[in-house]
Amino acid sequence: MGVLRFIEKNLDQVLFLSSEHIFMVGLSLIIGTAIGVPLGILITKKVNLAKRVINSANIIMTVPSIALFGLMMPILALIGEGLGKVPAIVALVLYSQLPIIRNTYVAIKNVPTSVRDAGKGMGMSKWELLREVEIPIAMPVIIAGLRTAAVMNIGIAAIAAYIGAGGLGVYIQQGIDRVYPEMIISGALLVSLFAILIDGLMAGVEYLLTPKGIRLEKMLAR
Amino acid sequence: MICYDHLTKIYGEGKNAVTALEDVTFSIEKGQTVILLGPSGCGKTTLLRCTNRLESITRGEILVHGQDIMDMDVIQLRRQMGYVIQDIGLFPNKTIADNIGVVPKLIGWDSQKIAARVDELLTMVRLEPEVFRSRYPVELSGGQQQRVGVARALAADPDILLMDEPFAAIDPINREQIQNEFLKLQEHLEKTIVFVSHDIHEAVKMGDKIALFDKGRLVQYDTPEILLTRPKNKYVADFVGADRALKVLGIILAKDIVNLRPRDLVKGEDSAEDVLKMMEEKGLSHAIVIAHGKPLGYVTPQKLKYKKGQVRDLVEKYPVHISERTPARDILSYMLMLDFFTLYVVDENGEFIGTVAYNDIKKKVKESYAGDLKTD
Incomplete structure (x- = not known):
């Protein structure tokens, strides 16, 4: 009950930290998508590049989040942005790359050869084929990648409080420092709640953006 | 009209080079159906895919209506040839109507004209427009899908149809039916058709002429009747089978x-x-x-x-x-x-x-x- 009372008492701050959290995750997801999806598509056309790109994204994933935030500080300090939201968002964008690039790459690669062949043979340009056929067919898997990235980043963003980025991580960090269990649990609870919420939201987006023919295909395959 | 002139296709280089087609020369008259026949690996599909430049040509040339295809814009070239493949390759994300309307849409027909054409083609391949227009490929049987495949290839009324074992994956009963319907269709369409098959029965039935291949070489190019009755050598005789007298019965009509x-x-x-x-x-x-x-x-x-x-x-x-x-x-x-x-x-x-x-x-x-x- 102490947790609910804590949230009630600090409602203004809770809302503020929540909005900060969502802002960081949302912005990093938008930037991450803008980089990752085109990159994932590009490497389906350049086979020798694919391995390198995916491996790089893999390596980024293996760096512990606290270390990555730490690494961002001296690098971004060069442009005077060593602390706060900028290094946090940059790190989140980097983390989101693996699920986004890998899912996009696999989804486009898995478009049946016969479909691609028919399209090419009928005189579709590469761009037309991508727009009309490959991307729509790949859509559910691409969105699934974004979904993974979003949920993962909600968790990782909580750690960004350590580099002064704000967000719900602030409660966890300060709670630990001040040995204030209600504060820690409030932060953790809200982060989890957001993760579940966003996961559900993205599931809806996935459903809406999947072409009906592909949905039917999956239904009938069951 | 399509002319293949000393066409050679080699895959790979040096030691790993594989010759898929060797010095193939023949021509296909306008309005004729020519079957490219042979066992798998004989180069028949490669030849077809060279025709719409899905494969590059190593040596020689292909002329379509007297023009070298290498001088033509590849997209334009493909759009004037319908293409039907064994695996059909319908776009699963599009309705049947949108599948058929792909090329008309790309070349900028207005939507009314496309819709009318879609209905016309669906009727032609004996699928009721009202029923099938708004369905998705996954809701159709294999035979129905390939009818759509044929309709899609015919959409922008190309002079030439390239067909790569179009009916091979369809069950025998439906295959027979779809072959018969296609023959009837061709009677008034009069397209120039290049048709890949490994089935001598199909070749004899569908072809005005048959080009029989062996290891990338053209062995015999003749009418089905001549191929069956006067095979050039033992390979041809073996390929058409010891029962070729019975196969002739398939081309003699009442x-x-x-x-x-x-x-x-x-x-x-x-x-x-x-x-x-x-x-x-x-x-x-x-x-x-x-x-x-x-x-x-x-x-x-x-x-x-x-x-x-x-x-x-x-x-x-x-x-x-x-x-x-x-x-x-x-x-x-x-x-x-x-x-x-x-x-x-x-x-x-x-x-x-x-x-x-x-x-x-x-x-x-x-x-x-x-x-x-x-x-x-």
Whole structure:
């Protein structure tokens, strides 16, 4: 009950930290998508590049989040942005790359050869084929990648409080420092709640953006 | 018209080089269906894919309507050729109507014109537009999907159709049907068709000419009849099979062997006695009874003995009707099954045309094989 009372008492701050959290995750997801999806598509056309790109994204994933935030500080300090939201968002964008690039790459690669062949043979340009056929067919898997990235980043963003980025991580960090269990649990609870919420939201987006023919295909395959 | 001129295709380089096509030269006349035939790995599909530049050409050239395809814009080239493949490759994310309308949409037809064309094509391939227009590929059977595949290839009315084993993945019963429908379609479409097949039956049935390949070389390029009756060498003879005399039966149609003036014809109103007398004089075992241009059935001397009245009341019905387009293979099969060695041929309205007899089929096959004995 102490947790609910804590949230009630600090409602203004809770809302503020929540909005900060969502802002960081949302912005990093938008930037991450803008980089990752085109990159994932590009490497389906350049086979020798694919391995390198995916491996790089893999390596980024293996760096512990606290270390990555730490690494961002001296690098971004060069442009005077060593602390706060900028290094946090940059790190989140980097983390989101693996699920986004890998899912996009696999989804486009898995478009049946016969479909691609028919399209090419009928005189579709590469761009037309991508727009009309490959991307729509790949859509559910691409969105699934974004979904993974979003949920993962909600968790990782909580750690960004350590580099002064704000967000719900602030409660966890300060709670630990001040040995204030209600504060820690409030932060953790809200982060989890957001993760579940966003996961559900993205599931809806996935459903809406999947072409009906592909949905039917999956239904009938069951 | 398509001309293949000393076409060579080599995959890979140096030690790993594989020659898929070697010095292939032949040409396909406008409006003809040419079957590229051969076992897998003989280069037939490669040749087809060179035609719309899905494969590059190593040496030689391909001329379409007299123009070198390498000088043409590749997108334009492909859009003037319909392309149908074995795996069909319908776009699963698009409705049937959108699948068929892909090329018209790319070349900028307005949506009304596309919709009208889609309905026209669906009707042509015998799928009801109201039912199928808004369905998705996954909701159709394999046979239906390939009908859509054919419709899609025909959408922008290209002169040329490239078909890569289009009916190979369809079950035998549906295949037969879709082949027949396609033949009927082609009768008034008059497209130039390049058709890859590994099935000699299909080749004989569908082709105006057959190009038989072996290890990237063109071995024989002839009409199905010549290929079956005068194979150039042992490879061709083996490929068409020891039963090629039976395969010839598939290209001989009833109209080729029909006897238009049979002597065993009697009128319905003739009297039984007169007919019996006539049959005994001519030594006929049976006679076909005709009334008002339509065949009623047949009579035999046994049946007419001691009978009076008109023969029309004494006829026995024939168990089958033969149409002009029935192949000799089917006719012969009926004859063997029914133990009946003369059948009659009727036109679409059921009017009597003539008769086919076992001996006519035999004579025709023998004629086809005249001069063929040395190759066996």
